[in-house]
Every structure is written in C-alpha cells, then in structure tokens.
Amino acid sequence: MDSRPGCENRNGERGKPLVTFALLGYNQEEYVRAAVEAALAQDYSPLEIILSDDCSEDRTYEIMQEAVRGYSGPHQVVLNRNAFNHKIGGHINVINRIARGEMIVLAASDDISIPTRTSRIVDQWLGTGKRVGVVHSSCFTIDRSGNKLRKLPCPCLSALNSLAKTASGNTYVIGATSAWVRQLHQTFGDLKSDIAHEDCALAFRSLLAGLEIAYIDEPLVLYREFVGSSGFYKGDGGHLLPQQRLIFLERARNDYQQRLQDLARMPNSAIQRIVRKRLHYFEAALRFESGAPGLRELVRLATLTGVPGTLRLAVKRLVNQRRDARCAH
Numbered sequence: 001m002d003s004r005p006g007c008e009n010r011n012g013e014r015g016k017p018l019v020t021f022a023l024l025g026y027n028q029e030e031y032v033r034a035a036v037e038a039a040l041a042q043d044y045s046p047l048e049i050i051l052s053d054d055c056s057e058d059r060t061y062e063i064m065q066e067a068v069r070g071y072s073g074p075h076q077v078v079l080n081r082n083a084f085n086h087k088i089g090g091h092i093n094v095i096n097r098i099a100r101g102e103m104i105v106l107a108a109s110d111d112i113s114i115p116t117r118t119s120r121i122v123d124q125w126l127g128t129g130k131r132v133g134v135v136h137s138s139c140f141t142i143d144r145s146g147n148k149l150r151k152l153p154c155p156c157l158s159a160l161n162s163l164a165k166t167a168s169g170n171t172y173v174i175g176a177t178s179a180w181v182r183q184l185h186q187t188f189g190d191l192k193s194d195i196a197h198e199d200c201a202l203a204f205r206s207l208l209a210g211l212e213i214a215y216i217d218e219p220l221v222l223y224r225e226f227v228g229s230s231g232f233y234k235g236d237g238g239h240l241l242p243q244q245r246l247i248f249l250e251r252a253r254n255d256y257q258q259r260l261q262d263l264a265r266m267p268n269s270a271i272q273r274i275v276r277k278r279l280h281y282f283e284a285a286l287r288f289e290s291g292a293p294g295l296r297e298l299v300r301l302a303t304l305t306g307v308p309g310t311l312r313l314a315v316k317r318l319v320n321q322r323r324d325a326r327c328a329h
C-alpha cells in the first residue's frame with residue numbers, strides 16, 4: 001500500500017492491461033467501508049485501487065485507512081486525500097493525474113461494485129479492440145439500508161450512438177457504473193472543476209474523439225438511490241423547487257460550457273453550432289428563473305434562442321410559479 005500520489009505500479013499478469021479502480025469519497029462515513037471492501041474484492045488483475053477522499057468533514061478518510069490496514073491481497077492500493085474540496089469535476093481531474101491504469105473504473109463511496117465488475121468492463125473494452133472510450137452498465141438501486149429496489153438500465157442508449165444527439169440533449173451514461181480510457185484526459189485535459197455531470201462530459205468526449213460507448217446490460221453496481229448528489233433530483237413529487245431549479249440550470253449551463261471547451265481541442269463546426277444553441281437556451285432559462293426580463297432583454301433572448309424557445313421559457317416560468325405556490329401550501 002502506498003499513500004503517495006504517483007507511486008510505482010506492481011507488475012501484473014503478462015498481456016493484460018493495468019486498470020485503475022478509483023473510489024471517490026466525500027462525507028460518506030456510513031457507507032464507505034462497504035464500498036472499500038467491494039473494491040478490494042475485485043477479481044481483475046493487474047489492478048490499481050485509488051481510494052480518494054475529497055476533504056471530507058466526517059470520518060470517511062479515516063475509515064478508508066482502517067479498511068485497508070493490513071491488506072495483503074493482489075491489488076496495489078493508493079490512498080489520497082485532497083487538501084481542499086475539489087467537487088466532482090475537480091476530483092476526477094485529480095484521479096486522472098494520479099491513475100496509472102490504461103482504463104479508469106469509477107466508483108462512489110456510497111455504492112457497492114460486484115466482484116466481477118472490473119473484469120466485465122475490461123472484457124467488453126478489449127472485445128472491441130479498444131475502440132471504446134467509455135464503458136457503462138445497468139445497476140441495481142438500493143436504499144439506505146442496502147435493500148435492492150429495482151434494476152436501473154441506462155435510459156439514453158439510442159442517443160449515445162450519435163454525437164449530434166449527445167451534443168443537443170441531456171444524454172448521459174449512469175455515472176455510478178462508468179469507466180473511461182485515460183486517453184480521453186490526455187486528449188482533452190482537465191474537466192471544469194464545477195462540472196457536476198461528469199457522465200455527460202465523458203460520453204461527449206468519447207464520441208467527439210471518435211470512440212464508441214459500450215453498454216453492458218448487466219447490473220454491475222449496487223447504486224444507492226437518493227443519497228449524496230443523486231438525492232438532489234428527488235424534488236417534491238417530481239417538481240423541483242426554485243433553488244433546485246437554479247442549481248440544475250447552472251449545472252446544465254456548465255455542461256455545455258464544458259462541451260465548448262472540448263470542442264476547442266477537437267473542432268467540429270456542426271456540433272459547435274448545436275452546443276452553442278443549447279448553451280444560449282440554458283443561459284436564457286437562468287435569466288427567466290431569476291425574474292421576468294424586460295422588453296429589451298426579451299428581444300435579446302429571442303435573438304439568441306429564437307422566439308419559440310423564449311415563449312416556452314416564459315410559459316414555463318408561469319407554470320413553475322403556480323406549482324411553487326401549491327408546494328408552499
């Protein structure tokens with residue numbers, strides 16, 4: 001075990017690529033021990049396991065240390081604790097710089113990966129001749145106590161076959177099940193630190209780079225639903241409250257700013273037009289969320305997003321106001 005970022009890797013089985021299993025933690029002391037045990041139980045080798053804490057305010061990092069103390073199994077274990085909270089995008093940037101594996105398998109500290117998860121991902125990746133940039137799977141959702149709830153397949157499979165559809169919509173892989181080739185970071189560089197939807201960013205990067213996205217229709221992760229960042233989208237009966245809507249729109253704007261940043265590295269004029277149009281839409285939506293714009297600003301927004309889009313946003317603002325009033329009572 002080595003707690004130094006950038007330590008040397010052990011030699012693995014000849015001919016098999018080194019893979020990194022990255023477990024990201026932040027304020028998950030209740031669940032992290034089970035997540036670490038699942039990481040250590042992965043049956044793939046050679047495997048580098050990075051246990052990385054994003055400056056938690058609870059005992060998450062201490063539990064990580066306890067869980068691997070005395071570990072003598074086949075995997076190399078790297079402990080990392082960020083000096084300050086990087087948030088999701090920044091934390092993944094840290095992992096991309098520390099990792100030595102050719103592929104990085106992501107795991108959250110409140111989820112549980114089944115022992116064959118990494119092996120199944122690598123088999124899928126190698127089976128395509130490494131033409132894949134991202135591999136993801138279905139999962140089982142679980143509650144806070146670990147009880148299985150339902151199988152959750154990826155809802156965006158058809159769109160993930162098209163760069164244009166991925167550029168224009170809220171198209172994502174299930175982040176809790178994702179893995180990506182480190183080549184994507186080498187090609188595009190760091191993610192924006194304020195990115196919350198790394199699953200959208202990774203899917204876009206893969207397709208923009210001409211790499212496929214592979215899906216395994218097999219639950220390889222027990223995904224703890226409505227805990228941590230996923231709990232944000234629970235809402236009130238499906239209706240996001242004003243502060244939630246504001247955060248959602250800011251996150252969506254950041255997603256499209258990230259795509260423009262990636263397009264600067266790998267230009268595609270047709271895709272850039274799509275991304276700019278969607279970025280303008282979310283910027284306009286943020287403006288409506290903060291209050292009704294005046295006539296002059298309405299004209300400016302209509303120029304950017306089109307008259308139909310601006311009218312839809314105006315109607316949506318009225319609908320949300322009525323729903324907010326009902327929820328308040």
